[in-house]
Structure formats: structure tokens, C-alpha cells
Amino acid sequence: MRTRFAPSPTGFLHVGGLRTALYAYLIAKQTKGKFLLRIEDTDQERSVPGAVENILSTLHWAGLHPDEGVMMRKGIMAQEGTKGPYIQSERTEIYKKYADELLAKGLAYPCFCTPERLTKMRDDQSARKQAPMYDRHCLSLPKKEIEQRLAKGDPHVLRLHVPHERTITYEDEIRGAMSFQGHTIDDQVLLKSDGFPTYHLAHVVDDHLMEIDLVIRGEEWLSSTPKHLLLFELFGWTPPKYAHVPLLLNKDRTKLSKRQSAVAAEDYIKEGYLPEALLNFLALLGWNPGSEQEMFSLPELAEAFSLERVQKAGAIFDTEKLLWLQGQWIRRLSPQDFAERIRPMVVARFPDADQDPHFPERAALIQGRVTFFRETPEMLGFFYEEPKVTMGLLANPKQKVTPELLPKVLKALAKTLDLLPDNKWTIDTLKEAVQKTMKKEELGQGQILWPLRAALTGLPFSPGAYEVAAALGKTATMARLVSAQKIAA
RNA sequence: GGCCCCGUCGUCUAACGGUUAGGACGCCAGAUUUUCAAUCUGGUAACGCGGGUUCGAUUCCCGCCGGGGCUGCCA
Numbered sequence: 175m176r177t178r179f180a181p182s183p184t185g186f187l188h189v190g191g192l193r194t195a196l197y198a199y200l201i202a203k204q205t206k207g208k209f210l211l212r213i214e215d216t217d218q219e220r221s222v223p224g225a226v227e228n229i230l231s232t233l234h235w236a237g238l239h240p241d242e243g244v245m246m247r248k249g250i251m252a253q254e255g256t257k258g259p260y261i262q263s264e265r266t267e268i269y270k271k272y273a274d275e276l277l278a279k280g281l282a283y284p285c286f287c288t289p290e291r292l293t294k295m296r297d298d299q300s301a302r303k304q305a306p307m308y309d310r311h312c313l314s315l316p317k318k319e320i321e322q323r324l325a326k327g328d329p330h331v332l333r334l335h336v337p338h339e340r341t342i343t344y345e346d347e348i349r350g351a352m353s354f355q356g357h358t359i360d361d362q363v364l365l366k367s368d369g370f371p372t373y374h375l376a377h378v379v380d381d382h383l384m385e386i387d388l389v390i391r392g393e394e395w396l397s398s399t400p401k402h403l404l405l406f407e408l409f410g411w412t413p414p415k416y417a418h419v420p421l422l423l424n425k426d427r428t429k430l431s432k433r434q435s436a437v438a439a440e441d442y443i444k445e446g447y448l449p450e451a452l453l454n455f456l457a458l459l460g461w462n463p464g465s466e467q468e469m470f471s472l473p474e475l476a477e478a479f480s481l482e483r484v485q486k487a488g489a490i491f492d493t494e495k496l497l498w499l500q501g502q503w504i505r506r507l508s509p510q511d512f513a514e515r516i517r518p519m520v521v522a523r524f525p526d527a528d529q530d531p532h533f534p535e536r537a538a539l540i541q542g543r544v545t546f547f548r549e550t551p552e553m554l555g556f557f558y559e560e561p562k563v564t565m566g567l568l569a570n571p572k573q574k575v576t577p578e579l580l581p582k583v584l585k586a587l588a589k590t591l592d593l594l595p596d597n598k599w600t601i602d603t604l605k606e607a608v609q610k611t612m613k614k615e616e617l618g619q620g621q622i623l624w625p626l627r628a629a630l631t632g633l634p635f636s637p638g639a640y641e642v643a644a645a646l647g648k649t650a651t652m653a654r655l656v657s658a659q660k661i662a663a
Numbered sequence: 664g665g666c667c668c669c670g671u672c673g674u675c676u677a678a679c680g681g682u683u684a685g686g687a688c689g690c691c692a693g694a695u696u697u698u699c700a701a702u703c704u705g706g707u708a709a710c711g712c713g714g715g716u717u718c719g720a721u722u723c724c725c726g727c728c729g730g731g732g733c734u735g736c737c738a
Binding site: 180181182184214216217219220285289292296299300302303304305306307329330331332349352353354355358359360363364365366367368370372373377392393394395396397398399418420421423425427428429455458459460461462464465466468485486487488489490492494495496497498499501505540541542543544545570572573575618619620621622623624625626627628631633634635636637638639 | 664665666667668669670673674675676677685686687688689696697698699700701702730731732733734735736737738
């Protein structure tokens with residue numbers, strides 16, 4: 175199946191847009207079809223410079239690579255495919271041609287009404303509690319006058335002449351049977367006075383010409399679908415299938431907005447979320463696999479996804495579960511991969527980490543404990559700089575470690591550990607030695623392990639004492655025990 | 664106001680006439696533990712309301728209520 179994602183370059187890629195793109199991508203992959211990217215920049219006023227590049231790079235980050243249309247090639251924007259151009263502002267001649275066809279067949283008509291007149295008309299209608307709809311003033315203009323004004327170049331738009339007596343029905347892939355009465359449908363503007371098409375005309379022309387089989391888009395388009403269907407019919411084209419996905423909502427159940435939440439996908443990239451986590455989360459917002467599986471990679475999603483299991487109701491964009499998924503995906507990284515990914519960040523803060531041959535083991539110590547990579551430099555700092563050990567940290571009432579007890583504990587620790595040869599410096603042997611000392615000195619676990627860990631890390635919380643000592647190595651461990659003894663003395 | 668869509672724990676959701684209404688996140692408790700996390704176990708918590716249809720409705724129908732989207736020469 176040929177599916178597409180067709181964003182407007184009006185700013186950043188919205189998380190809702192990313193989810194729509196994901197669904198379209200999944201269907202394309204699942205059916206061994208093509209995923210197209212088209213840019214809908216027909217509103218000159220709202221187009222933002224750089225927005226296309228931003229959308230492209232975000233999709234790239236997510237791994238949703240287009241097979242056709244607009245994409246990044248060697249870092250620059252390119253268009254690939256035989257049905258281009260894929261940027262609507264480069265297709266104005268095409269739209270004009272089809273608009274003329276409708277005009278010639280009498281299926282659309284020119285409208286010369288000024289924005290002022292239209293505003294007043296709508297205000298009056300609202301005041302009378304009527305639905306604001308174009309009153310067809312220009313539909314009844316004498317042919318002669320139309321020709322004259324057209325020839326004169328009077329500003330005008332082209333409107334669709336909607337057959338009021340018709341009932342338009344279709345089967346939505348997600349919502350099932352849908353039905354609309356013609357008389358409730360406004361005579362939609364198809365061509366604006368600046369010559370650009372509106373979304374409605376452009377969507378129909380493009381999705382036909384680009385041979386799109388399935389349009390997946392947000393629910394906000396549901397009520398304009400009959401206009402689109404009508405256009406396909408007037409042109410004599412087979413319409414694509416439509417799937418209207420439910421909206422993403424704010425906590426108060428209104429349409430997800432920038433005011434209330436972080437809605438730019440880029441915000442989540444900056445936060446440090448893994449693409450796997452964001453995509454997994456987005457996929458599950460409004461869709462479920464019908465099994466109890468919670469974690470899905472992109473290929474797994476392509477396998478499991480189906481429009482029949484997409485929800486009809488909107489979903490609140492509550493990132494609590496995203497956070498959990500992020501932790502899960504971090505833990506799922508191979509230890510090597512994890513180490514490589516965090517290394518630059520750790521090196522940026524502690525240059526010594528760059529040449530550290532033990533970096534992978536040290537990184538492995540914290541992989542199960544973090545949610546974001548950015549937490550790691552802080553957690554590994556004690557490997558690369560002297561810990562800031564204080565009496566306040568070493569002594570810990572909760573662990574029954576008193577200032578008086580400390581010198582004795584540290585001394586015993588230093589003595590036994592010094593007996594361990596370098597080549598036997600492992601978690602197991604360390605544990606054995608410490609446990610023995612603990613019994614001999616009649617100490618509790620906390621009384622011996624807390625001071626050890628605190629002396630080695632200088633932190634109130636960290637990986638366990640044995641793990642840290644093993645990863646630190648004998649020389650550093652002994653040196654830190656000596657320093658701690660001085661502080662405790 | 665009109666048109667259209669939607670309605671299960673706080674949140675994301677399962678169920679497709681018969682279940683102690685299931686799972687996940689969160690929260691709470693316990694286990695583990697030298698700490699903090701992680702992990703494991705358990706617990707808390709939902710069918711919007713009213714009519715039908717039916718032996719039986721969360722499930723089907725109608726009404727109400729509630730929420731949302733659209734109602735632009737924006738997408």
C-alpha cells in the first residue's frame with residue numbers, strides 16, 4: 175500500500191503528527207508498500223523557514239525514512255520519485271489545471287465576495303443562530319458579469335458547488351460507516367485569490383496523482399472528508415481509503431496544545447528520550463496489540479500493527495508511561511552500546527574517561543539505574559575524580575555508623591583488603607574478605623558496607639560497595655580508604 | 664447554534680451477551696538490599712445515567728448527560 179505523511183511546514187513536528195506518520199509508515203512497511211512524504215505549504219503566510227528541514231530531521235531521528243517524496247540525502251533536502259514534485263508550492267500549475275476543469279464543467283464557481291462581506295455574513299448568521307455557511311451570493315451572478323469581472327482580473331476565489339440533495343457516505347477504516355447530508359456542507363473554497371489551492375483541492379489532486387491508497391490523518395479532518403470524497407467523484411477518480419486517528423489530548427481533554435504540554439517531538443529528543451521509547455509510547459496511545467506485550471521495536475510494530483485495533487476515542491497525552499518505557503529501553507541496550515552512547519557525555523565532564531580501559535565495566539554498573547543518558551556523568555564521576563568524602567557522609571545513624579566507630583571500621587577494612595592480591599580483586603573475593611572482617615569485628619552489614627561505599631564514592635547513593643571497589647581497582651580503593659581514615663580521625 | 668465523532672480504574676487499554684470486568688503505567692505495601700535506584704510479589708482503583716431487547720447486558724437499540732472535533736481565501 176502507498177501511504178503518506180503530509181505535514182505543513184508551520185513549525186516543529188507535533189507528537190500527534192509523529193504518531194500519524196508512524197501509523198502510515200507501519201502500514202506501508204507491513205504491506206511492503208511505499209511511505210511518501212509530501213510537504214503541504216500552500217499557506218504562504220504560515221510557512222516557517224527551516225521547518226521542512228526540522229520535520230525531516232525529526233523523522234530521521236525516529237527512523238521513519240520516506241521511500242518517496244521529500245527526504246534528506248547526504249544531509250541536504252531532496253525529492254525522490256516519479257510523481258513529484260512533492261512540495262505543493264511547486265505544483266500550483268497542476269492545481270490550476272484541475273481547478274479550471276471543475277470550473278469548465280460547472281462543478282465549481284468563481285466567488286468575488288470580499289472578506290469583509292463574508293465576515294459580516296457569518297456574523298449575521300451566527301446572530302440568527304444559524305450555521306455559518308456561504309450564502310451562494312456569487313452562484314447566481316449573471317454569466318456576463320462573471321465573464322467581465324474575470325476578464326478585468328477582479329480578485330476572486332473558486333468555490334466547490336456542493337450538491338445539497340446528496341448524502342455522502344463512506345466506510346472509515348477506523349470508525350466504520352460515516353454519513354453526511356449535502357446541505358450541511360459548505361461550498362468550500364478550492365482556489366484562493368492568490369492562486370494557491372486550499373488543502374482540500376491539493377489533497378485530492380495530489381493523493382490521486384501520487385496514487386495513495388490509504389490516507390491516515392487526524393480526526394480533525396473527519397468533517398471535511400465528504401468534501402474530499404465529492405471532489406474525487408467529480409474528477410471521476412477512485413478515492414483512497416480513509417483512516418481518521420483519534421486526537422491526542424491535554425489533561426483537560428481538549429486537543430493537545432502547546433500551552434499545556436510539550437508537543438514538539440523535538441522537545442522529547444532534547445529531553446534525551448530514545449526514539450524507541452517515544453515511538454513505542456506513541457504507538458500504544460490509541461492502539462493496542464490485542465496481546466499483553468508492552469514493548470515494541472519498530473519492526474515489531476510493523477508486524478503487529480492494524481488499523482482495526484486503533485481506538486476511536488481520543489487519548490490523553492500522559493507521559494508517565496513514556497518515562498517507564500524510556501527506562502525499559504535503556505535497560506534493553508547492549509552493555510557495549512550503552513557504554514558507547516554515554517561515553518562522550520562522561521568524557522565531556524571527565525576527560526580521563528576517554529582513555530579509561532575499564533569504562534565499559536564501569537558504565538555497566540549504572541545501566542540498570544538510569545532513565546536518561548544525561549544522568550550518567552554525575553553517577554560515574556567518582557571514578558575520575560577524588561570523592562568529596564565528609565564526616566557527615568561517612569557517619570550514618572541509620573546504618574548505626576557513629577563517628578566513634580568509624581576509625582575502627584576503616585582500619586579493619588584497609589587491613590583485610592590490603593591482603594587481597596591485585597589479581598584476586600573481584601566482587602566475590604572482596605565480599606568474602608569483608609564478610610569475614612565483619613564477623614570478626616562484630617559489625618552489622620550496614621556498619622561496614624556503608625563506610626566502605628561512602629569512602630569510595632563520596633555519594634549518598636551509588637552502586638553497591640563491592641561493585642564499586644572491584645571496578646575501582648585495588649590501588650584507588652586503598653588510597654581512598656586511607657583518605658577516609660584521615661577524615662574520620 | 665449546526666454537523667460529525669466519542670464515553671471501561673487517575674492515565675493508556677482488554678472484553679466483541681454469561682468473566683471474581685483482565686493487563687500496563689502511576690500510587691500504596693511487602694520482599695531483596697550497605698544506600699538510592701533497578702528488580703520481584705501483593706494491594707488500591709473503572710463499565711456516565713435512564714429506558715428497552717434478552718433467560719442474561721460493560722457488550723445490541725433508543726433517549727439523556729458528558730467530552731471532543733469541525734464550522735477560515737489555516738492545515
